[in-house]
Amino acid sequence: MIRDGKDASDEDLRALFSQLRREEEQYAPPFVAVQRVRRKDVRWGLVRTGSAIGAAVCVSAIVAALLWPRPRPAPERSPGVPVASITQWRPATDFLLDTPGRKLLESAPSLGLKPYLTPVVGPLMPRGPRRAGDRAGSRTNALP
Amino acid sequence: MKPAGLHESMHGELERIHVASFGWALWCCGHRREEAEEVLQSAYLKVLEGSARFGGESTLKTWFFAVIRRTAAERRRRRWVRERLLERWFTDAPERAAEPDPERAAAASQASRTLLEALGDLSARQREVLHLVFYQEMTIEEAARVLGISLGTARTHFERGKSQLRRRYTLGQERRP
Numbered sequence: 001m002i003r004d005g006k007d008a009s010d011e012d013l014r015a016l017f018s019q020l021r022r023e024e025e026q027y028a029p030p031f032v033a034v035q036r037v038r039r040k041d042v043r044w045g046l047v048r049t050g051s052a053i054g055a056a057v058c059v060s061a062i063v064a065a066l067l068w069p070r071p072r073p074a075p076e077r078s079p080g081v082p083v084a085s086i087t088q089w090r091p092a093t094d095f096l097l098d099t100p101g102r103k104l105l106e107s108a109p110s111l112g113l114k115p116y117l118t119p120v121v122g123p124l125m126p127r128g129p130r131r132a133g134d135r136a137g138s139r140t141n142a143l144p
Numbered sequence: 145m146k147p148a149g150l151h152e153s154m155h156g157e158l159e160r161i162h163v164a165s166f167g168w169a170l171w172c173c174g175h176r177r178e179e180a181e182e183v184l185q186s187a188y189l190k191v192l193e194g195s196a197r198f199g200g201e202s203t204l205k206t207w208f209f210a211v212i213r214r215t216a217a218e219r220r221r222r223r224w225v226r227e228r229l230l231e232r233w234f235t236d237a238p239e240r241a242a243e244p245d246p247e248r249a250a251a252a253s254q255a256s257r258t259l260l261e262a263l264g265d266l267s268a269r270q271r272e273v274l275h276l277v278f279y280q281e282m283t284i285e286e287a288a289r290v291l292g293i294s295l296g297t298a299r300t301h302f303e304r305g306k307s308q309l310r311r312r313y314t315l316g317q318e319r320r321p
Contacts, residue, residue, distance in 0.1 A: 010278075013306065016313075017278035020256045021167060028166040029181055031159045 157204050158191070164280055168209050171275050172216035175260070179219070187215045202289050206282070209290045213272075262312035270305030273298055 158165075169180040169187070187208065190196035196211045198204060263271050269291070276287035288298035 010306070013274075013309065014278050016255060016259050017275070019253065020259055021279050023253065023256055024167050024170060025163050027177065028163045031162040 154191070154198065154204065158188070158208065161205050161208065164205070165208060165212060168275070168280060169212050169216065171272070171279075172213055173219075183212060183216045183219055186219070187212045190215065203286070206286050206289050209276070209280075210292065213290060258313060258316040262309055262316050265312045266305055266308055267301075269293075270301045270308065273301045274305045274309060277302060 169184045173179040276282045288295045
């Protein structure tokens with residue numbers, strides 16, 4: 001009889017465990033049966049694992065093919081259209097720089113030049129007989 | 145049937161300790177018979193495939209019991225992952241571990257039922273040490289090898305487990321009519 005741990009011996013526990021072992025041993029499957037089942041399981045497990053891996057690879061390949069970024073082809077140029085040189089190129093927003101002040105500056109007269117003093121290329125006065133006092137060869141269109 | 149690749153003497157030795165191995169597998173799987181059979185099969189397969197190799201540092205029984213224990217732990221982990229991570233997402237009713245065989249439990253004697261109930265109250269480590277020493281008739285040193293713990297730790301679990309088992313067993317006997 002097992003009482004408090006102090007006065008009981010291990011033999012009591014051994015006897016209890018032995019009884020339990022005898023009862024459980026009756027339900028042990030035969031050694032051969034365990035291995036036979038295992039071999040079937042292994043074969044079926046290999047087939048199942050192989051199928052799962054194959055399916056996963058196929059799905060991955062399809063997804064990768066759909067999602068893979070493809071390089072964009074370069075825009076084709078028609079042979080007849082001339083290509084503008086970089087020196088002639090003007091940005092599309094260039095018109096924003098055309099302010100009214102810019103036109104005003106372009107139209108401002110330049111200083112230092114008197115239009116009425118500019119030499120006249122052709123004769124302004126009809127030729128007539130020379131009078132005394134006229135300097136010979138003077139063709140200056142001077143104002144009085 | 146002798147599996148290819150398995151040494152003849154090892155095959156004979158495994159066959160000799162097969163019943164004891166099944167008893168240990170049963171304990172590692174919480175007395176779930178089907179699970180214990182699968183664990184034992186997986187352990188045999190490991191030996192067949194060579195993923196578990198006997199190095200000769202201990203007895204074959206001690207080594208194979210450690211293989212069984214590790215296999216049962218791996219199976220528990222896999223089931224845990226399946227239940228917690230996968231089946232929670234895909235199904236409403238995850239596959240739970242089977243309950244201990246009720247038919248076998250009914251056939252067990254009253255003393256054995258009381259003993260199993262008392263053992264159920266102990267920690268897993270205490271239960272394992274007591275099983276290996278009393279049920280499998282190993283020494284504490286061999287039990288420590290199977291469990292991968294030091295001899296001192298195994299001895300501590302053994303002594304504490306024994307005293308606790310005695311208390312629980314006495315209480316269980318008093319409760320029964």
